Amino acid sequence: MPLAPDDSLPTADGLVFRPLAPTDLEAWLALIVRIAAAERAHWHETRSELAVFFEDTVNPAAENTLAGVESSGALRAFARVSKNPSGTKAAVFGGVDPQWQRRGIGAAVLAWQEARVRARFAADGVPNPLVRTYTEEDNPSHTALLRQGGYSVTRYYSEMLRPLAEIPVVPAPAGLRIEPFTPDLAEAVRLAHNEAFADHWGSEPRSVQQWGFLLRNEDLRTDWSAVALDDATGAVAGYQLSMYDPERFDREGRWEGYTELLGVRRAWRGRGIAPALLADAMARYKAAGMDHACLDVDTENPTGALGLYQGMGYRPLRRTLAWDKLL
Incomplete structure (x- = not known):
């Protein structure tokens, strides 16, 4: 234009x-x-x-x-x-x-x-x-x-960290299975993400092009990422996409696996899918030689994500601020 x-x-x-x-x-x-x-x-x-x-x-x-x-x-x-x-x-x-x-x-x-x-x-x-x-x-x-x-601060995002010396074992809920993320699932996961985040503050649907940009990110680790599939229908019920920043150790002194996106579709919420996906991610990180797991959370997330992460052993490390201005 x-x-x-x-x-x-x-x-x-x-x-x-x-x-x-x-x-x-x-x-x-x-x-x-x-x-x-x-x-x-x-x-x-x-x-x-x-x-x-x-x-x-x-x-x-x-x-x-x-x-x-x-x-x-x-x-x-x-x-x-x-x-x-x-x-x-x-x-x-x-x-x-x-x-x-x-x-x-x-x-x-x-x-x-x-x-x-x-x-x-x-x-x-x-x-x-x-x-x-x-x-x-x-x-x-x-x-x-x-x-x-x-500008004024309208939201706080907390970066959270947990060591991987001991990791929880959380089986997939009945009727679901956790499978590695594969390219053939990319579009189904995109649609699942758009649905899962429709009620999240500030979130907007990701287009095919925007999703493609994410999947091409040099830090994305598809081998650390996974989906929760419904046994009866094969539908994507939840997902987590993980990243690895190779410069992280130099800056932080830790080998970290980072959960970039974690979501559960509305119809499958409340069944323990998110904890199972997080535990699966931790196991993947640890197997790859990482010593910590990291993620970010909107501290006011209405789905209770902050409490979930605290219950899984994550602790706040630092915060990012969202600033708004109405023109």
Whole structure:
């Protein structure tokens, strides 16, 4: 879609702004790594997660990304905006090179993102444009930028951890079996995920393209992932998809298996499928040499996920904050 008049590019001393291009990929990743190191971030986007942004047909990079480059051509700032056509929120993320911070660049980039969000909502015919972004709780500079910009915390996500020295044995509930995730189950699991998360705060259905991006993620471990299948119908009742970050040990000093997604469809809830999937995941992690299991949870999840994880031995480690602003 063409840029609206209020989508003018930011101005910042020493930088020229333009959309990100596929040829920026390596420089973009390097910039994100520099920012993460300076902020002592516990996670950052991977190469494959950045690469798919140039394939996203719903959020074309030419209109929804920003690169701030200095005269030498070095990338010093970036931004991205994403929104589903019928969605009631837009997600934004961005960053500024540590050596270029405190020059007003972050505020200028954020203002561009908000203008872009307004244009996206107007084009989709959706009222009340809402911006959402996320920060780690121990990131004071990013937190200050958002507070000054009129954002407020609307949700807390807790990263939880448990050692794998001893793991629970939880059999599959009667009438169900747990099987390894295989590519032929990918679409059924996508549909199961969309159904399972339909009542989760902030969740939106994942399209075939978005699901494909997830399945291509370089950190996804399909051999650590599993599905719970109904014996009578073969339907996917629940699922868990796991990831492994090879840089995690250097940052944290732990070998961790990470449960990226865990869901149970409504008709099968209350039968113990989630604990069985988690126990199965732990066994897979331990067999692969991991010494900890990790996951994140919305602390206000209405399905009782926090209590489930605590009962399975997970303990809070740190928090991520969700910030909203109604434009």
